[in-house]
Amino acid sequence: MSLDFGLQNVHVLITGAAGGIGLETVQTFRKLGARVTAHYNRNIGELSGLKDVVALQADVREEKAVDELMRQAAERNGGPVSVLVVNHGIWPENNTSIADMSLSQWSNTLATDLTGPFLLCKAYLTALRSASDAEKETASIIFIGSTAGKFGEANHGDYAVSKSALMYGLTPTLKNEIVSIAPRGRVNSVNPGWVATPLAEGTLKDKAFVERALATTPLQKVGRPEDVARQVAVLASPVLSGHVNGVNLQVDGGMEGRLLFPPSLQ
Template identity: 30%
Template sequence: MTRFSQTIAVVTGAGSGIGESTAIRLASEGAKVILVGRTQEKLELVSNKINEASKHTVAHIFTADVTNEDDVNNLATFIEEKYGDLHVVVNNAGGSRQSKILETSSDDWDFVQQTNLKSVFLVSKALGNLMVRGIKTGIEGQERNRSIVNVASLSGYKAGSHIPHYSSAKAAVINFSRALALELAPYGIRVNSVSPGFVETPLTEQGLQNESFQAAIRRNTALKRVGRPEEIANIITFLASHEASYMTGSDVLADGGWLIT
């Protein structure tokens, strides 16, 4: 499949989990992928895996903290200077801490909000502007599929008393995506989000080692299992592709049937 031939794509949080699977899937379908994250060693492992499989250098790494505006602006400059254009952005970086509202420190609140929401804003702003410039300076009649996909969460629908900062941030990501979709629609840039349920990632690894937690997931999920990163990557790549050309401002809930039980 070559749905992303001649496509330049950025994936944040690309060092593991959903980000890694998404980067691998995009590259396998022809995209040149910029892997973004804070840990260079993890990014290098993913980059090597992609480049060895493709027999070409199609994955590049850019170490950055996407909650830092200078880092994000430097990322935009790097892409513009190296490629001159950008077509797909996947905002996947995220993280969480656990605490009840009455016990949550301001530092923990700020960390989770910045990691999950501010990062999406900063990346969407800087790289969205780059996409718009690419459209304005492009060759007439050679319109390209351009798309932003933001990774939200089941927690954006179903609040958790132990993760109030994460739940509120992910709910905001869903509505931020809708607002951005309205703003970028005149340029033909689509913006959607995907809300995974419980997926096997480093974020959920510790919890999934607890048998009672696993039992609760099986009991409350219609499909009676956790998801796999590649299953969410499949949805992200669909939303980013021209096959979803009439979708913008949508959120795809991929929770194994949690909300219907």
């Protein structure tokens, strides 16, 4: 039995689309018949080979660049964006406590991971005001959060704070605001734990780290990009999730928390 997601010919914009989760999300929406616009920051990567995808570059920290991204997406891909997937983000690899973190690191992480989503949502909602009734029917914002936003993450407080703000600040706020523009519009967040992406490849080679990271996870496995992408598609679907709004969906194998110290020190 085939399942209609109701996303055929729906315009979907995915940020950070050249990376692991973003690229898999692009592929998932393509298979569902959506018109996909894929944002990237510097490197276009495998997006260059996807002829049916509109790939656009933008620095999401800059308001003019984000406004131009939204304008070009509408111009080059058949009209205003209906579904916005805010997937981009940076996770500084250096382990730095709040006490030792530089203001420049803090500011850059929040500019990318929090101000960027704010600018994207602002530009998206502004454009949505002039969209057709049909385009508004499928209106949806989906944030990619993180277990760091739920449990915190020692030595990565900048990242944890930005994700928590998306999950528990913007998601419940915007789900109440979007309906003044699109009465059936919805806002949700998909929040993965560790996912086997090229960016995480080096970290996940450390067996001791992985064991510690999965210590409170019943499924005892690292997620895959498709685990996240499929849940994004389900939440974007007006058929499957038309009455799902303001939800934080944990895609983390049942994770219940973090170990502060290696088991041998507890």
